[in-house]
Amino acid sequence: MPQTMTEPSPVRHPTPPPPMLPQPEADPGPVAAGLAVERVDTSFLEALIGYNARRAALTIIATFIPRMAQFGLRPVEFSVLTLIGHNPGITARQLCATLDLQPPNLVGMIKGLEKRSLLEKRDHPNDRRAQGLHLTAEGESQLEQAQATALALEIDATPRLTPLERVTLLRLLRKIYQPDA
Numbered sequence: 224m225p226q227t228m229t230e231p232s233p234v235r236h237p238t239p240p241p242p243m244l245p246q247p248e249a250d251p252g253p254v255a256a257g258l259a260v261e262r263v264d265t266s267f268l269e270a271l272i273g274y275n276a277r278r279a280a281l282t283i284i285a286t287f288i289p290r291m292a293q294f295g296l297r298p299v300e301f302s303v304l305t306l307i308g309h310n311p312g313i314t315a316r317q318l319c320a321t322l323d324l325q326p327p328n329l330v331g332m333i334k335g336l337e338k339r340s341l342l343e344k345r346d347h348p349n350d351r352r353a354q355g356l357h358l359t360a361e362g363e364s365q366l367e368q369a370q371a372t373a374l375a376l377e378i379d380a381t382p383r384l385t386p387l388e389r390v391t392l393l394r395l396l397r398k399i400y401q402p403d404a
Contacts, residue, residue, distance in 0.1 A: 276396065286380040287373070294369045295339070299324070300332060301369060304358065307342055308366045312355030314347065341365060 268274040287298055296304070302322055307313055315333065319326050333356070336342045341362035347353040358366060381389065 272399070276399075283377060283380050286376045290372050290376045291369060294365055294372070296369055300336065301373065303329070303332060304336065304341060304362065304366050305370065307356045308358050308363065311357050312345070312347070314350075314353045314355060316353070318356070336362075 284298060287301075291297070291301060294301075299322070303318060306318055306321060310317075315326065315329055318324065319329055333342070333344075337344070340359050342356055342358050344354040345357055347355045377389075384392065
C-alpha cells in the first residue's frame with residue numbers, strides 16, 4: 224500500500240501589530256513547555272488603541288474616585304454638572320446625546336443632584352415640552368472646586384507626561400471620537 228504524505232497543518236499566529244508601532248520583545252517563555260507563566264506577554268494588547276485607552280482611563284479614574292469623594296461625585300455626575308455649568312439651560316436630551324447616556328439613567332441622576340440642591344429645572348424658552356437644567360449657586364460653587372480638583376488630579380495621575388504630551392494626547396484621543404477634530 225503506497226504511503227501518502229500529509230502536509231503539516233499551518234500554524235496560526237496572532238496578527239502582529241502594524242509595523243509603525245514599537246513591539247516589545249516577546250518572551251518565548253515557559254508557556255510552550257507547559258510551565259508557569261513568569262511574565263505575562265501583553266504585547267498584542269498594547270498594540271491596540273482601545274486597550275491602551277481603557278488602561279489609561281482606569282488609571283485616571285483610580286485617582287478621580289477618591290479625590291471627588293469630598294464632593295460626592297462619580298465621574299458621570301461630574302460630567303453632567305460640568306456640561307450644565309458650561310451650558311446653562313441644556314436639556315436632558317442634549318446631555319444624553321453628548322455623553323452617550325440612556326435617558327432612564329439620567330433621570331435618576333438629575334433627581335439626585337436636585338435633591339442635593341446642585342441643579343434646578345426651569346422652563347425651556349423655546350420648547351414647552353422641555354426643561355432647561357441650571358446649576359444652583361451651591362452647584363456652581365461645588366463645580367468650581369470639583370473642576371480645580373479634576374485638573375490637578377489629571378496632572379498627578381499622569382506624572383510621566385510633559386504638558387505638551389498631555390495636549391497631544393488629548394488632541395489624538397478627540398480625533399477618535401469627534402469627527403471634526
